[in-house]
Amino acid sequence: MSEKKTSGTSKKTLAALVIIVIIVIAGVGGYYYMYLPSTRPLVPNPDTLVHTTFGDVDKMDPAVAYDTASGQIIELTMETLVYYKLPGASTEIAPKLAKSWDVSPDGKVYTFHLDETAKFNDGSPVTAEDVKYSIDRAVLIGDPDGPAPILLIHILGAADYLYCEDCWQNTNQAAVDAYLNAGGVKVIDPLTVQITLDAAYAPFLSTMAYSVASVVNKDLVEANGGLTPGFYNEWMNQHATEVGTGPFKLVEWTPKQRVVVERNENYWGTPAKLARVIVNEVDEVGTRELALFAGDADVITLPATNLFDVIDKDKWLSNKEVVPIKPGLSVSMDPTYTVSPNFGLNTKWKDPVTGAMPLDNKDFRYGMSYAFDYKTFIDTVVNGAAIQGVGPIPPGMFGYNEELVKSLQFSYSPDKAKEYFLKAKAAGAYSDGQTITLYYNTGNEARRRGCLLLKDSVAALGVGLTLEVQELDWPTFLAKTRARELPIFFIGWAPDFADPDDYVPVFANGEIGTFARRQGFNNPEINAKVDEAAIESDPAKRKALYDEVTTWLFQEAYTIWVGVPLNIHVARDWVKGWFYNPMFAGPDIVPAAYGMYKEERTDQVAITIEPLALVIAATVVPTLPNYARKGA
């Protein structure tokens, strides 16, 4: 017995000694490793661009795709008749699949001459049949949430079909025949397509640059489900981008994980320099940043609220200097054509308890517009990565009138806000104790903070009005929107085509505008002006009309114009040839189709983050003794 005990004791001592040695080595080694810089000899995977972002592709079919995740894949793999003059930020229209085009004197008939060298990545040539088929199917599928109702609406016969109430999830043969018989899209000969419009729509060519007008291979689609008007083609939703005319083609789409496109070796134009582009889906911002710093990702999506993880805060806020705070990064901030976020006020909202309709009162709306602290939102919430909202037309676009907007813009003024609110209260628009709920979209940090900011500002005024903040709840949203019950909600618009007609109807036309309808106003005069401006060919007259509408929108204050964001591009500096274009759905990766590449290096320096030894130690160290001592 005693012998056993002694050997047991010495065994224990030995074990303890070993453990102590291990811990010491780990500690010392860890200390050194954490503070030593290190080098990576080569750029990882020099022929592949890795983009890490959040959000998965919804549908690959260009006829119905309307989200950025699918948009960027379509932009890499498929092409339209015309596109923008690239590389660069220009929105000038240039030839693509159509090498030239003629416009009739009345501005309604466009004749496109296809490039005879254009072909799909399976070798088959691009014919006028394919073009007609592509456009027709986009209209005939007619997804009310898709791009067709916005972009193809002026093609002859399309408006009737797209506005028909009984044409979605239902094949309305009469409507289909009516559209086809209207002859909006005609094949003249195998290399000539003619599109007739219902009016002299000036921005028509811009609309043809959007992904919805991408040309698909008719034979391929017919062999895989064909066209059923009013319904999706499931095969196309999954596989459309595998056969396109673009410099890349889809090779893999694993939902919620990654999309892989490879270079099209059969490309009819200038081949891409990169062999492959991989888009990874990672929802956690922190993980994306780690991947970028470690070199696993070449470019990532970074929200404005994390801007100062990569650039110097003071230099940016004081004089807009972009200075990366980690070596090896390349950061670029560019103005966009996105009008977002903004608060949409529903004038028809009625308080369920009191019956009051405060948002119908213009003074109340003025109060709201003066109560929002624009400067804090721009500087603190979105870290300076935006400019204050300027109405429906973004800066840089035709129709944007800087002086006009500067004179109309609201600024943060608690005194004025209080004045207008009290005026509204005196007029009976609301009474003390009124509560209104602000709704924001889940996951959008900037919007969440914007809501809280407005809530705090209004609370500080002390005018008997309280704002609550609520994440957007789909079943409630659905039911309430049907009944126009949402009081205040976020609205934002990204460009489909580079023309004010993409924006102004949405915000101002009470008859058909997506947001205008939800905000419950409808001014026939303004609607007429918006329609008129769409088909006005004289630029001066157009401008004047848009000025009128913009003035009206500001004066009615149906919308609190919060911001126009900057595009944040964060990449490793070995990525060369990147450029920004505001019309790209995926500004981070689409330049791969226009010569972006990765430069090989031999002296890459890694990026380090100050280690949080304390936090890690607090979690790991107390558990170490348990793993160390075991057995009898």
Next chain:
Amino acid sequence: MRAKAHSSSSFFCSDCSATLLAQSVFLLRLVSSVKLRHYVIRRLLLMIPVLIGVSMMTFTLSHVIGDPVAAYISSQDVKLSEQQIQRIVEAHHLDDPLYVQYFYYISDLLRGDWGISRTDSDRPVIESIQRYFPATAELTMVSMVFALALGIPIGIISAVRKDRPEDHATRVFSLVGVSMPVFWLALLLQYAFYYQLKIHNLPNLPSGGRVDQFVWIDNPLHVVTGLYTVDGLITGNFAIFFDALVHLILPGFALSYVFMAVFVRMMRSSMLEVMRQDYITLARSKGLSERVVIYRHALRNAMIPTVTVAGLAFGGLLAGAVLTETVFSFPGIGRWSVSAIVRDDIASIMGFMLIIAVVYMLANLIVDLLYAWIDPRIRLG
């Protein structure tokens, strides 16, 4: 022989020298016993009313409390006309009385129509489940292995050294596990084992996902079960096998930490109970070393309640997977359900609920059967 006289409390004859073959024969005899079959059948039949109840629960939540139309709308924005909504209402009998609706709901479920998953590119919910479930199953199984492999020894130590510092330390450790937010741990693990190791050129663990994108592209996997490790082994694709395994380490550990705590507590309390039994005192008095006493006698009996708890813990692992998968971008049903919840995709949420309930019940059933198979008292009782 003396030991056998007291073996009515233990199940296998632990210090008899029966060969593995003899023991297997013994087990086979157990399995084929009529009483066991009856037990199994009875348990399976009892599951049916519970399943019906579960479907009633999901029906109530989606059709009675929530807006029933929301479950069938496959679009995000509201550009639907009254006509289109009416068509949906008619197609799914949403205007009919509740019991009629329930009937159609059940027949839809049985036919395989579980609705459309708005958050998964409008794929049918059943398809989304088929796609994402194997990943979660793999992750949960690995976590279970971690939790058992680490939790049981720790529980034994804690019991053997009751009330001494080791006991207190392990109890705190395990309770910290139960009380800690799992994603916190997940993020720290990612930082330490992925980032810090990687930038210093050390072999590192991946930051997430199921396989490395380049390994996947270069070694295409022929998917059989959906479990990449298993499929890799079956098809001889060892690159994928190892890669998938490596990708399971961090999320598996993060997920298991919480359940290690559960097993530690279970093992501790059941060991304590078993160690007080007479046959243990007898074994000790026979002069057997402490180690033999613990491992050959006490442990087996103490495992029974632990195995039971494993079934319950499995459900908890499924729940914990929800948060862990988000941090590690692991494409399982947990992550899918979070995106469904965030966008209030009722059809997906209810589909998720149903499948989790079914899996959880099956897990408990298996545990009960194991329990019955192991312990003759239950089987014959």
Next chain:
Amino acid sequence: MTCMQDLSKSKGATTLERPSWWEERAPQIRELKFTLYLLRQSPLVVVGFALIGLFIGVAIFAPWIAPYGPEQRFWQLPQQPPSWQFLFGTDTTGGDIFSRVIWGARLDLVIALTVVASAIVIGSVLGAVSGFLGRAYDEILMRITDVFLAFPALILAMAVAAALGRNLTNLTIALIVVWWPTYARLIRGQVLAEKERLYVDAARAVGASPRRIIFRHVLPNSIFPIIVQATLDLGGVILTAAGLSFIGFGAGAGVAEWGLMIADGRSYLFQSPWIATFPGLAILFSSLGLNLVGDGLRDVLDPRLRR
């Protein structure tokens, strides 16, 4: 008459009068004292009690301890590291984390108590009724509890909250829905056990009503198991509520709730770790305290371990 008076005053004499409520409970009071003694012996349980005390104290005295209000935001000072002005630093909208952790204690304590208390009441009533009625009613109730217990807690709570809508009230309701079955089963078990006892038959023979049986027999015997279960459940509710708020249910934006605070800080774990760490520690210590005490109580109340 004098006789009776004399008799009733003498100790140990048999008497026709019923003993006072205190005397009847004497053995149980002795048990209680012994239990408390045992509890004091275990250092972990003492620590647990201290943590719970801290948690409750902070929750009750929040208005006096917290330097700032729960939704007081300093928009010009977001993501500040800990300092004398802001002991735990500020979050992304400039709210003081120290104050918000304190106010969060209050909120979480209220939610946890509401949920557990309601679950106990609902569960006990249903369980008692089921136990008494027996037969078919009992079977049905057991199947119903099976259905609820067929889901892991977080997932059932998620689904209920998703169906009802996102606010704190619905979160509480969802949690009650998840937790009541445990108590129903507990009380039902107690009722069934009591029904078997001989003295119940005797009481019935004398004409005692079920209500009397419940109050005089079932309840006192159930108190300890309920307390143990409730203590553990309080910790579980806090964790689940935090988990739900983390995903996006429960507290609306800006509310000082621990789970929500962690969610807000998760994207800044390396830049501003204090935002997620302190609420995380708060959850950890409160639920740790509750679990320690619950565990300790369970150990102590186990009749076999008491000897």
